[in-house]
Amino acid sequence: MKLLKRVLLLLVLVLGVVIYLNYPKLNIISGYAAKNVASGVYVAHRSAASMNQYDNSAPLVELAVTEVDESNESASSTVYGLMKRTAVYRDGLGAVLVNDDYNPDKMTLRPKRIQPLDTIPYPFGQAAPIDTILPEVDMGQINKALALAFSEPEIQKTRTLLILYKGHLIAEKYINGFDKDTPILGWSMTKSVMATLYGILERQGKLEMDWPAPIAEWKDDERKDITLNHLLRMQSGLAWEEDYTGISDVTRMLFLDSDMTLAQRNKKAIAKPTEIWNYSSGTSNLLSGILRQQFRSHQEYLDFPYSSLLDKIGMYSMVLEADIAGNYVGSSYSWATTRDWARFGQLYLDKGMWNGEQLFNPEWVDYITTPTLHSNGTYGAHFWLNAEWIYPDVPKDLFSCNGFEGQYVFVIPSKDLVVVRTGLAEDPYFNINEVLSTIVNAVP
Incomplete structure (x- = not known):
């Protein structure tokens, strides 16, 4: 006993x-x-x-x-x-x-959306895509790629796959419960959307990437030399812990903070700008806060992503989620259909041109795809790169938006391809190189 x-x-x-x-x-x-x-x-x-x-x-x-x-x-x-x-x-x-900070009475502002109907075929409009047969495309290889992406559903956990070639929808596939109208959480693909807003403001002449970050608290210490470019490239030298397995800077920010723009803003420097590369969701939300500073009112800030980018290119399904303080969570929280994520990729394939309107400078694509020092050729400016052939059987000029659990928008300029894949698992469970190389081999 x-x-x-x-x-x-x-x-x-x-x-x-x-x-x-x-x-x-x-x-x-x-x-x-x-x-x-x-x-x-x-x-x-x-x-x-x-x-x-x-x-x-x-x-x-x-x-x-x-x-x-x-x-x-x-x-x-x-x-x-x-x-x-x-x-x-x-x-x-x-x-x-x-x-305790949440007060629904203070959250009365909403972004204004402009969503006109048109008769332009997808992806450049809202009408049905043209049923076009492109003789140079090997549809056998395309179908093989689709089969590969969905071959082990319990392991790969692929939900959707879509392929655009030269602005034509040549293939798409969805698991049960998902279709062309189902919004998907992009997670960190949101970072690329946030960066694009900076490219648009640059074209409008409202800011430049080498400007110091407009943060008053930094002006009298070692952080005063941090520029917008350093933030977009994750090379500010600020302390940050991006660990989702426990309590860390990123999990505290996403699941405890009322104002997510402050988490990185309040961190001390551990290195000089450009000395280290440190992936940081806090930096993306800091950029969201800096973006808000560019407008005279909160309403203008809320409207800007939609009026200047998302509604402009027909991403009507996209919703950018905001924190309690009314800041867009530029690191993680955006939802859009697979087709709308592909529109975003097509905008970059066409270097910012959409239905005759230049949204950001063509040189912006060169900027975001220039490898960042100390990232081993894997990162540009809020976009991921294949500069050092992470995917060895895919063209080196590939760049992409990447999100947690395997959300991807791949842009391959040399092949005129945009590929969107969403799911609940990433490399190595979902073999990116195998699927992409099969698609690449299907086109000239």
Whole structure:
């Protein structure tokens, strides 16, 4: 009996230590689950059951129990009944995790959308794509690529794949539950959208990349030499921990902060600009905050991404989600259909030209695809590169928007190709090189 009591006491002590060590993580886990479900249900119009079964099935996140309150357009999550977190939906601004700073009465502004109908075929308009047979395209290879991308659904977890060649839709495929009208969370592909807004402002003559970052707190210390270029290239030298496996700078920002533009802004320098390359979602949200400073009013800031870019190229499905302070979460939170993500890639393939209008300078593409020092040729300016042949069987000029769990918009100028792939797994579970090389071999 004494031995049993000792064993039980030991088990209680071990359980107590486990709870003590992991309790702070529960805040992050339940926050992730609630935010994900709220956005999936009210932005992507998917069922809560589907979001819980698939999108929240990641390790630790699967411990959360999430319920939707349709009357309040919200979702709440707990882990073992602890750490309840709630995310609410706001029309036009997406879902946000609430805390003591949240006041719905202060969140009355919404972005104004301009979405005219047209008769131009996709991808340059809203009409159905032209059913064109391009004799130079080897459709056998294209079909092989589609089969490869979906061949192991439990491992690859591919959801959608779409291919544009010379501005023509030549193939697309969707798993059950997804179609051409289903918005997909881009995660860090949002960073490339944020960078593009800077390219547009540059063309408008409103800023230049070598300008010092307009942050008053930096003017009298070692951070005063940080430029917009350094921020876009993730080489500011500021401290940042991008670790999603525990409590880190990025998880605190995304799941605890009310104003996500401050997380990187308040970090100290650990190196001089250009001395190191350090991938940082905080930097992208800092850039969102700097973008907001360029406008006289909050309304102008909210409207700008849509009026100057997204609605301009027909990405009507896209929703940029905002934090409690009303800043776009430029690091992570944008939703758009696979077809609309492909429009974004086509804009870059055409060097900023859209239906006769130049949205950003053609040289902007050269800028964002110039490898950043110390990134080993993998990173430009908020875009990923193949400059050192990470994908050895794919042209070196490939550049891409990359997002968590394998969201990709690939642009291959030498082949006139745009390829969009979305899913819940990335390399090595989804073999990018194999699928892309098969597509590349299908065209001259």
